[in-house]
Ligand SMILES: O=C/C=C/C(C(=O)O)=C(/O)C(=O)O
């Protein structure tokens with residue numbers, strides 16, 4: 001069993017580094033910590049970065065999780081290899097590029113590239129947010145997979161993930177610590193990053209950003225609304241090259257695993273995704289969410 005300690009970063013390719021960075025800074029509000037000719041690193045909390053852009057082809061390159069130490073990394077490498085996955089150990093230059101000490105990479109059963117890292121660099125200085133979006137931390141990441149049940153089997157067989165809630169066969173929200181979910185899998189045609197989430201410090205922040213995004217002509221995918229699963233008030237919006245960002249406030253904690261009963265939401269129900277029943281064009285690539293398509 002591989003024990004994930006936390007989410008680490010999303011690494012995304014971009015064909016237009018300038019525009020990708022401009023959006024992440026001026027619109028999302030992240031701090032640009034480092035920028036080279038072909039790289040940019042953005043920060044939302046004490047992680048060195050939670051989002052990096054690599055100049056080249058657009059699209060997610062990897063989603064990363066933190067392990068405790070190099071022995072755990074070696075164990076993970078062995079377990080995944082035994083299970084038939086091709087595991088690559090990052091070399092020194094690649095680790096430096098990710099601001100971690102060591103890492104391995106593999107593809108999940110659907111082709112999502114996952115990196116497991118050790119010693120992601122910590123930056124103790126307060127984040128110098130580019131705008132007052134109220135971001136408190138990188139909250140969760142959400143992968144696409146054509147078979148959410150199989151994805152759940154993979155993540156719970158090899159990792160310390162537990163399902164918190166199901167949304168039919170369309171989504172599985174999983175936790176590895178008391179936060180309701182820091183990782184989710186949504187049904188999609190293939191691999192991909194459904195969205196990355198930033199927690200904000202109040203409902204006011206969500207609502208202020210809603211106005212800010214509209215004033216700036218940003219495509220709102222869904223929200224403001226409230227998810228019945230985590231109880232969080234959310235807002236999804238589309239960045240350049242299809243990268244979806246989410247702000248949310250008020251995610252549920254599950255402090256007593258034994259007391260938690262996994263729930264099953266029917267995606268066809270009108271408030272399965274949003275208790276406020278607002279309009280959506282979120283995850284248009286995911287017709288498997290009929291409750292979304294219906295509105
Ligand atoms: O579509 C349902 C989404 C649920 C949640 C939540 O309960 O907070 C998410 O954050 C999500 O996976 O986007």
Ligand SMILES: [Fe+2]
Nearest residue numbers: 140142197246
């Ligand atoms: Fe989310």
